[in-house]
Amino acid sequence: MAYEIVVLTNMAIAVLFALSLNVITGFCGQVSLGHAAFLGIGAYTSAMLSKEGVPLIITFIPAMGMAALIGLIVGVASLRVRHDFLAITTMGVVFLFTGIVRKQEILGGEIGIAGIPAPDFGRVGLFATSLLCVLAYLLLTIWIRRSWTGFAFDSIAEDEDTARLLGINVPKFKLFAFVVGTAGAGLAGALYAHQVRFIGPDSFGFVESISVLAMVIVGGIGSIWGVILAAAFLSALPQFFQVIDDYKLLVYGLLLFGAMRFAPEGIDGLLKKIVRRRAVK
Amino acid sequence: MIAKRLQIKNVSVKFGGLSALEDVSFEVDDNQLIGFIGPNGAGKTTLMRVIMGMVNPLSGSVLLNGRNITNLTSVQRIHAGVALGQQIVKPLRQMSLLDNVALASGGKKLLSPMRALLVQKRHKERELARELLIQVGLGDHSEKLPSELPLGYLKRLEVARALALRPSLLLLDEPLAGLSKPEAEQMADLIYNLPRVGLSVILIEHNLPQVQRICPILYVQSNGRQLAFGLTKDVMADPAVRQAYLGVGA
Numbered sequence: 001m002a003y004e005i006v007v008l009t010n011m012a013i014a015v016l017f018a019l020s021l022n023v024i025t026g027f028c029g030q031v032s033l034g035h036a037a038f039l040g041i042g043a044y045t046s047a048m049l050s051k052e053g054v055p056l057i058i059t060f061i062p063a064m065g066m067a068a069l070i071g072l073i074v075g076v077a078s079l080r081v082r083h084d085f086l087a088i089t090t091m092g093v094v095f096l097f098t099g100i101v102r103k104q105e106i107l108g109g110e111i112g113i114a115g116i117p118a119p120d121f122g123r124v125g126l127f128a129t130s131l132l133c134v135l136a137y138l139l140l141t142i143w144i145r146r147s148w149t150g151f152a153f154d155s156i157a158e159d160e161d162t163a164r165l166l167g168i169n170v171p172k173f174k175l176f177a178f179v180v181g182t183a184g185a186g187l188a189g190a191l192y193a194h195q196v197r198f199i200g201p202d203s204f205g206f207v208e209s210i211s212v213l214a215m216v217i218v219g220g221i222g223s224i225w226g227v228i229l230a231a232a233f234l235s236a237l238p239q240f241f242q243v244i245d246d247y248k249l250l251v252y253g254l255l256l257f258g259a260m261r262f263a264p265e266g267i268d269g270l271l272k273k274i275v276r277r278r279a280v281k
Numbered sequence: 282m283i284a285k286r287l288q289i290k291n292v293s294v295k296f297g298g299l300s301a302l303e304d305v306s307f308e309v310d311d312n313q314l315i316g317f318i319g320p321n322g323a324g325k326t327t328l329m330r331v332i333m334g335m336v337n338p339l340s341g342s343v344l345l346n347g348r349n350i351t352n353l354t355s356v357q358r359i360h361a362g363v364a365l366g367q368q369i370v371k372p373l374r375q376m377s378l379l380d381n382v383a384l385a386s387g388g389k390k391l392l393s394p395m396r397a398l399l400v401q402k403r404h405k406e407r408e409l410a411r412e413l414l415i416q417v418g419l420g421d422h423s424e425k426l427p428s429e430l431p432l433g434y435l436k437r438l439e440v441a442r443a444l445a446l447r448p449s450l451l452l453l454d455e456p457l458a459g460l461s462k463p464e465a466e467q468m469a470d471l472i473y474n475l476p477r478v479g480l481s482v483i484l485i486e487h488n489l490p491q492v493q494r495i496c497p498i499l500y501v502q503s504n505g506r507q508l509a510f511g512l513t514k515d516v517m518a519d520p521a522v523r524q525a526y527l528g529v530g531a
Binding site for chain 2: 143144146147148149151152154155158159161162164165166167168169170172173176
């Protein structure tokens with residue numbers, strides 16, 4: 001049972017992480033190749049505070065705040081770049097993050113931070129907390145999607161210049177997406193740090209950024225339920241099948257390639273197509 | 282003194298060494314439809330972009346209803362009452378026509394994501410969008426996607442979307458370009474009626490017969506300078522205009 005709880009907690013954290021990227025890339029159309037940096041910022045903030053005796057739940061706030069603050073700074077710096085230039089800029093963020101962490105003794109340097117205290121409420125409690133966090137973030141993203149913010153995001157994702165001519169304050173909306181998305185990643189990071197209880201710079205590198213992007217793309221860019229499905233599935237697979245864990249990069253790479261080539265709208269698009277075909281018949 | 286709807290005062294624009302606009306000044310009154318003509322490269326679109334805040338003038342100022350808007354961003358100008366219908370139509374292709382127009386009528390909500398986050402209802406904006414689509418003759422197509430419709434319809438959508446911004450000044454950049462003769466006539470009729478609902482309209486257009494038919498006033502620009510400005514009949518009889526624009530005997 002304990003193993004299943006660990007797997008389920010990992011799935012919940014992956015879903016939260018993927019949902020947070022979905023706000024930036026899926027809703028607002030801003031490609032980010034460095035999202036793992038914000039998972040790392042949340043993880044390090046939470047782990048360090050936790051080691052100082054701050055209860056896990058309380059560390060959520062500074063973990064989200066710190067990730068959102070850095071997210072805001074990255075967002076401001078990225079306002080003038082789009083598409084592939086934005087992708088390269090955000091990719092730089094993750095290299096910058098791991099580069100800085102490696103050189104800071106206070107952050108554990110290359111070795112990382114070990115001995116992160118286990119939460120008082122045990123493994124089941126951590127799973128329940130993760131589930132509650134996913135639920136809260138899910139409700140927030142559903143609310144955003146249905147609100148005028150989501151309506152404006154749709155136009156920005158498709159064509160920023162047209163959105164501007166419709167009177168939309170594009171920079172403010174993009175920054176909002178960065179803040180909400182990176183705060184979500186920070187929260188996922190806080191949970192992750194207490195799930196694995198050891199973190200190092202390699203846990204938040206470029207590969208992790210691509211992995212979460214694969215979850216969003218395979219699920220269907222912008223689709224909440226598709227991304228949840230893909231994140232849950234892709235995070236669980238390596239834990240059940242050792243061979244997939246060994247060849248994780250290859251599997252994720254193939255899935256990314258396959259999705260972009262054969263189903264650019266992801267699982268969500270495929271399911272909708274099937275439903276439409278059935279309706280026609 | 283009653284403020285003019287639009288005042289352009291001594292506006293000059295240079296792109297590198299090239300002078301695109303030289304000391305251009307003119308005024309637009311309330312509920313006025315002005316035809317804006319000139320040969321290719323005359324600087325018409327540049328002037329539109331100056332009014333919209335997409336190009337910063339080297340000197341001069343732009344006043345809307347007496348308010349100096351020279352230093353405002355495009356989005357601020359749109360919320361101050363200027364709207365642009367672009368020459369190359371750019372509908373949001375993932376949204377229905379109705380949503381394309383409804384989004385534009387979002388008003389102040391579109392200035393702040395926090396304010397927009399508090400609102401989920403779209404009924405009021407959709408109602409307004411439906412009325413505008415009927416006004417431009419697209420009432421029967423409101424639920425369709427832009428990809429399902431031909432260019433003539435998308436040009437009308439562009440006008441409906443600009444109207445949804447509730448502007449006091451509407452700039453239309455070649456709305457008749459690419460349309461068949463009957464489509465151009467319909468669109469021209471639509472534009473002709475806009476000043477009756479309280480709008481001032483600047484119409485950039487190369488379709489001279491339609492411009493002469495619907496615009497009581499013409500502004501002619503050539504090589505970045507004002508060539509003529511006045512009643513259509515007088516402007517078209519001006520030998521300098523005929524020489525510069527039509528290439529016929531001065």
